[in-house]
Amino acid sequence: xxxxxxxxxxxxxxxxxxxxxxxxxxxxxxxxxxxxxxxxxxxxxxxxxxxxxxxxxxxxxxxxxxxxxxxxxxxxxxxxxxxxxxxxxxxxxxxxxxxxxxxxxxxxxxxxxxxxxxxxxxxxxxxxxxxxxxxxxxxxxxxxxxxxxxxxxxxxxxxxxxxxxxxxxxxxxxxxxxxxxxxxxxxxxxxxxxxxxxxxxxxxxxxxxxxxxxxxxxxxxxxxxxxxxxxxxxxxxxxxx
Numbered sequence: 648x649x650x651x652x653x654x655x656x657x658x659x660x661x662x663x664x665x666x667x668x669x670x671x672x673x674x675x676x677x678x679x680x681x682x683x684x685x686x687x688x689x690x691x692x693x694x695x696x697x698x699x700x701x702x703x704x705x706x707x708x709x710x711x712x713x714x715x716x717x718x719x720x721x722x723x724x725x726x727x728x729x730x731x732x733x734x735x736x737x738x739x740x741x742x743x744x745x746x747x748x749x750x751x752x753x754x755x756x757x758x759x760x761x762x763x764x765x766x767x768x769x770x771x772x773x774x775x776x777x778x779x780x781x782x783x784x785x786x787x788x789x790x791x792x793x794x795x796x797x798x799x800x801x802x803x804x805x806x807x808x809x810x811x812x813x814x815x816x817x818x819x820x821x822x823x824x825x826x827x828x829x830x831x832x833x834x835x836x837x838x839x840x841x842x843x844x845x846x847x848x849x850x851x852x853x854x855x856x857x858x859x860x861x862x863x864x865x866x867x868x869x870x871x872x873x874x875x876x877x878x879x880x881x882x883x884x885x886x887x888x
Contacts, residue, residue, distance in 0.1 A: 649679040650761070651716040655726045655857070656688050662857045668884035669722045669758055675886065676768050685712050690737075691729040696824050703737040710734075710747050718765065719755040722880050724787025724855050725823070727757035732790050757787060759855060759879060763796040769803060773885040776806030779877075780849035782840070782863070783816035784856040797855055797879055804882060812847035814839075821862035837866045844874060851877050 650673060654666040670680050690705035709730070713719050721727040731752045738744040762768040781801060787793050794816075801809050820826065820836030840863065844852050852874060854860050860876040867874050 650718040650720045651681045653686055653719055653721045655723045657857045665722055665857055665878045665880050668880040671884045672771055672880055675771050676766050683712050689726045689729045706734050706737050710751055713751050720758055720761045722758045724757050724784045728786035728790040730755045759796040759800055760793050771883045773883050774805040775885045777851055778808040778849045779851045779853050780810050780812045780847040782852055782854040784854055784859045785818050787855055788816050810847045810849055812843045814843050819859045819863055821858050837862055841866050851875050853877050853879055853882055855879050
């Protein structure tokens with residue numbers, strides 16, 4: 648099987664290790680991974696900010712790049728949601744672009760969903776003897792309904808001590824441009840999340856979106872809390888080559 652990896656803007660620019668880990672995990676599962684250097688953005692930042700025309704322009708490029716790909720895998724719940732749930736709505740019903748967008752969206756999968764529902768992966772053979780907790784990113788759990796796949800994968804890691812935090816599916820406060828427009832509210836929401844992470848007793852907080860992790864990392868550092876962030880792909884890539 649061959650997949651095309653869409654790494655997302657934040658992974659590309661700020662968290663390249665997440666993209667590399669995703670490739671490592673997919674290859675471990677017997678998948679051939681393709682990375683198209685023409686990829687840019689899924690259009691989510693513009694779409695969420697109300698710039699629909701600009702988002703549509705970006706979406707047209709996305710469709711052009713991925714029109715002939717069998718599977719598109721995304722290490723992000725929010726970007727996967729944009730592609731699967733909102734990309735088709737940018738184009739008129741019945742139009743060729745709408746049909747192309749729908750076809751691309753149907754072939755797009757968030758990483759944990761692809762590993763479990765498409766590949767039927769139960770474990771990657773990873774080992775990580777640490778105490779971890781998991782944060783449900785809003786788009787992943789509310790828009791895509793993906794709750795159990797990441798947990799099953801986390802619990803499959805040898806040596807991991809997985810502990811659910813209170814209000815695990817409560818927003819961390821990031822929300823993309825929301826954190827820029829309403830920084831005080833964003834930080835206040837995040838402070839609650841940091842408290843629940845601490846109360847879980849975890850040494851690491853795992854999530855499927857680097858936006859959430861970046862926000863939480865800033866709050867953890869600001870409060871001098873010695874808990875580290877980790878993307879699910881990084882956790883699953885903790886195996887011997």
